[in-house]
């Protein structure tokens with residue numbers, strides 16, 4: 139990740155490359171109707187999409203440019219999400235998927251309500267109709283099928299934006315019918331700057347430290363600021379890199395951390411995700427070292443992570459296939475979080491399976507020696 143400042147557009151930090159891409163389409167009269175914006179969580183996809191909608195709906199934006207005036211009724215209504223030509227839907231916190239009624243109306247109003255219906259109405263004053271589906275990762279087959287007609291024959295002057303974390307997580311029927319726009323992680327300096335500017339963090343030193351650990355995600359950065367999170371990360375990385383893995387101890391530590399998020403299930407799930415992201419960072423580092431066959435160096439900016447990666451590599455050596463399995467396992471566990479699983483059970487399953495894999499790796503390394 140480079141440390142150069144990223145600049146901003148309409149208060150959105152970074153993603154200027156994506157703005158230019160949309161402006162080029164607009165100027166060339168080649169604006170597509172359906173987009174899939176993909177990038178890691180917490181990089182500002184939703185904010186970006188809403189600002190894009192604002193620039194498309196503002197009548198004062200110069201031709202071929204995406205520059206909303208920010209003061210006209212259209213702009214103000216987009217800001218308050220009350221514009222009749224803009225619909226934004228996302229997965230309700232208590233649902234595992236985006237419910238069908240948000241797309242095509244409930245049973246009594248099938249095809250007469252919901253996002254697809256709204257998009258088919260005439261925009262006011264000859265403008266555009268814009269719809270944003272946040273959390274497109276959570277479209278199930280039923281939902282994707284409901285969207286199919288809109289994707290295949292988009293209503294005139296409509297723009298549909300689906301936001302997801304990766305192309306792989308979208309169903310092929312969706313992926314193949316959208317123009318894919320990839321959005322990058324944020325630069326560390328941008329994250330540090332945002333943390334201070336939004337008064338999430340008083341100390342610029344701490345902001346820089348957190349930014350360095352955030353993997354370019356503002357969401358990760360905010361989570362890392364939580365009470366006791368940095369300490370937990372340090373202990374988790376130390377434990378995961380000490381083999382043989384103390385399976386029950388790690389599972390218990392993870393469960394306690396998750397429970398400490400409070401009573402609300404979404405907060406607990408976010409913490410479980412955070413744990414698995416931390417593990418993925420560790421195992422990706424190890425995988426990189428195992429693939430290239432070079433011992434990783436310890437870096438001061440993230441001593442906890444880099445020393446854990448080095449320790450794992452010293453113990454397990456270059457076994458890239460099994461290292462990749464460790465990464466996959468953590469990703470796999472993460473995909474189960476939203477399926478209403480019991481989080482303690484998930485923590486136990488993940489640590490147990492990880493332990494099994496590292497034992498295999500240790501055996502493999504012993505044979506090599």
Ligand SMILES: [Zn+2]
Nearest residue numbers: 196207210213
């Ligand atoms: Zn305006």
